[in-house]
Structures are given as structure tokens and as C-alpha cells.
Amino acid sequence: MQIKDFKIDQSLKELTEHRTVVLPIACYETTINQNINGFIPLHWHDEIQFVLIIKGEAIFQINEEKAEVREGEGIFINSGCLHMAEEKNLSGCVYICLNVSPHFVLSQELYTTYVNPYIQATNLSYLHLNTKELWEKNILDAIIKINQLIQQKPPYYEIDITVQLTFIWQNLIVNGFKLEYEQTEMLKNHRMKQMLNWIHLHYAEKIMLDDIAKAGQLSRSECCRYFKRMLKKTPLNYVTDFRIQKSLVLLLQPDSNVTDVAYQVGFNSTSYFIDKFRKSINMTPLAYKKYKNG
Template sequence: MQMKNFMIDQNLKELTEHRTVVLPVACYETTINQNIHGYIQLHWHDEIQFVLILKGEAIFQINEDNLIVRQGDGIFINSGCLHMAKDKNESGCVYICLNVSPHFILPQELYTTYVIPYIKATNLPYLYIDPNEPWGKNILDALLKINQCIQQKSPYFEIDITMHLTLIWKSLIINGFQLEYDQMEMIKNHRIKQMLNWIYLHYTEKITLDDIARAGQLSRSECCRYFKRMLKITPLNYVMDYRIQKSLVLLQQSETNVTEVAYKVGFNSTSYFIERFRKAMNMTPLAYKKLTTQTPNSVVGANLLK
């Protein structure tokens, strides 16, 4: 099932309930450029995530790192880590995405020993899964089998899923990672989420650098360093790009016009909105509106939040 859009709360936490009817597990086949924004926007969730690229290639940003993942490759993304994904070189990237509640990976008696240390480690926000390594191949093969179980729903498929999940987790942890728990890293992740949360609550208002820095309990210079390091963009440019991102949904509504949208997303000038939109999307808001309202199934890729 393709998820073309998903809701996130003011903390960037994804609100989608990742589960089958009875299990806290969900598996999606996703074409990146079919998302309403043209890419998978920045978000996080409590579930751990496993990704297998079926076609093309993608750039994943996980916390402050960028990772290029190609057909046949996989990634593990840890619980609570900010991440987003963009198609690379218009490759038509398609991937399988498995989201699992950490509490469901192993029986409760094993959870404290074999799960908590890994989801709490600050040096394991993600892990590249190499299909040429035996442990990596085991994980990706099991991921495909879980996807097949959910699609086919054969008798006792829930039991089969739990068996494959156990194999996946064992294959992940037998690598013998030297786990670290850096308090400063935990604080940094918390502060960037605080600042992003503040932006998402106030993007329709006038926003200054002082406002954003105050939300993260940082100085102006430290605030800028956080955004440059983790998001590769300045705080105020992030605000502008986020406003453009929010405008995409509004422009696809037939009853709205460009000026109304500009003011709804926090611009106090229609001409400046058009200028920023053209720079981000390589077309005017009106052209985007005509394109998406006339051909609602088409998706125009966004070039935001690099």
C-alpha cells in the first residue's frame, strides 16, 4: 500500500498507526515521488524501521547524516530518529518500509537485555544493511517474507511474522556493536525537536532567529550551528521552505487562490511567496495549482529541505 501523505504532530512525530489488524507491525511499498510533497518529509516515530530499495536510488537523511541507498540495499532506522527521504536523480525510487514497535521485536523477558540497549544507544541512529553480507542478506530476505505474509495473509501469518522479526533482530545485533550512550547527543536531539516543534506551531506568524533559538534554549549562533549541522540549512531558510511545503496542500484545493495561500502559510507578501515558491519548485504557485488540480494523480517533486 502506497502512503502518499502522512500526518505528523507538532513534535514531528508521525501519527500513522503502524500495525496490521492485530499486530504492531506495518509494511508499505512506497514510491517516493508519489508522496504529496514529492519526497518523504522530515519526521520521527517510536517504531524502528527497516527499508529495502526495490528500484532506483534514494538519499536518506537520518539525524544529521545523509546516506545514498541503491537498489538491493537496506537501512535500519532506529526509534526516535529524525529522518526523511528524497529520490535521487529522478530514478523512480521504490522501497519496502517495515515499521515495528520495539516492544514487539522479542518477548518481554528478553526486551530489557536485547532491545532496550540498542534503541537507546546514541551511536546507532541508523545502520546500512549490505545485501552482500550474510547478516544483511538474512535481514532483507526476512523483510521480503514479512511483506509477503502481510499481503497474502495465509493461515498463521502472524506467527510467521514474529519468526521473521526474531531472525531480523538477531541478525542485526550479532554484529557486536560497541554501544554508546552520550548524554550530549540526547540533549542535541531533544533541542532540535523543540525548535522544529516551535516552528511548526508558529510558521503562520512572524518568526525571528531569536524566537527559534529561545525555543531550543540556545544562543543565536548555537541555533544556527544546530540547523546547519543537522538539517544543512539556516533556521530562517528552513522556515521559508516549510511554509512552501505547507502551501502545496493548500494549492491543490480548488477553492483557494495564490494570495490566500501565501498569507495562510505566513508570507506577508504575495510577490515574495511567488519568488520563494519559484525558487523551490521551479514553477510559479499558479502553475503548480493548475497542474495539480487538473491532474490530481500527478505529483510534482519538491526541492526542499536539502
């Protein structure tokens, strides 16, 4: 099951329940360009994420860093990290995505020692996994096994999944990472989420730069620096892009019209909305509506 339009709350936290019926785990294949946006938009979740590319290649952004991941390679994305993904070179990228609640990785007795220090560390936002080292290959192989177990559901498959997860985590931590806990990094991440949270609550209203900066308890110039560093765009450009993202879902409703949608997502001019939409999506809102509704 691919999630094509996953729900995120005001702070970009993904609201999709990452679990099978009995396990706090989800594993599914994702085709990046089938997402309603044509890419996987910026979001975060408490679950840790393991990705294995099975076709094409992708560019992942995790917090402020970017990683190009090719077919056969993977990536580990830590709990609470902002991330997004787009395919590279129109490669039709498909990946297996494994999301796991950190508390399910190891038993509660081992969690405090062997899981919590790793998900709190500020220098472990992600790991690029290729097959150069045995531990990386072990993790990628285990992702495939878990995906097969969830699809085939052989007897006692839930126990087999927990065995594979323990194996994944052991291979991840056995490499002696020197963990760091920088208060400034934690604060930066927190402030960024606060600002995004505020935008996602108020995107339909008039938004000024001062409002966004205030939400992150920053000056206007610091606020701009945060957005430039993390998202490579200005705060108000981000607002425009987010409004357009929101408009995509509304335009798919049969009785929607372009003017109403423009005002619903916070634009106070239909022509300005059409202009920005065309620049972002490469077609007008009306053309998009017709194209998507066939």
C-alpha cells in the same frame, strides 16, 4: 498502500498509525516521487524502520548523516531518529518500508536486555544494509517475507511475522555493536526536536530567529549551528521551506487562492511567497495548483 502525504505533528513526529489490524507493524511500498513534496520530508517516529530498495536508488538523511542506498540494499533507521529521503538521479526509487513498534520486536521479558539498550544507543542511528555479510542479507530477505505475509495473509501469518521479526533483530544485534550513550548527543537531538516542534506550532505566525533559539534553549549562533549541521540550512530558510511544504496541501483545495494560502502559511507578501515557491518547486503556486488538479 502508499502514504503520499503522511501527517506529522508539530515536532515532526509522524502521526500515521504504523499497524495492521492486529499488529503494531506496517509494511508498504513507497515510491518517493509520488509523495506530495516529491521527496519524503523530515520526520521521526518511535517505531524502528527497515527499508529495502526494490527499484532505483535513494539518499537518506538520518540525523546529521547521509547514506546512499542502491537497488537491492537497505537501511535500518532507529527509533526516534530524524530522517528524510529523496530519490537519486531521477531513478524512480521504490522501496519496501517496514515500521515496527520496538515493544513488538521481542517478548516483554527479553525487551529490556535485547531491544531497549539498542534503541537508546546514540551511536546506532542507522545501519546501511547491503548483501556483503550474511546477517545483512538475512535481514533484507526477511523484509521481503514480511511484506509477502502481510499481502497474502496465509493462516497464522501473524505468528510467521513475529518469527521473521525475531530473526531480523537477532541478525542485527549478533554483530557485537559497542553501544554508546552520550548525554550530549541525546541533548542535541532533544533540542533539535524542541526547535522544530516550536516552528511547526507557530509557522503561520511571524517568526524571529530569537524565538527558535529560545525554544531550544540556545543562543542565536548555537541555534544556527544546529540547523546548519543537521539540515544544511539556516533556521529561517527552514521556516520558509516548511511553509511552502504546508502550502502544497492547501493549494490542492478546489476553492483556495494563492493570496489566501500565502497568508495562511505565514507569508506576509503574496509576491514573496510566489518567488520562494517558484525557487523551491520550479513552478508558480498557480501553475502547481492547475498541474495537480488536472
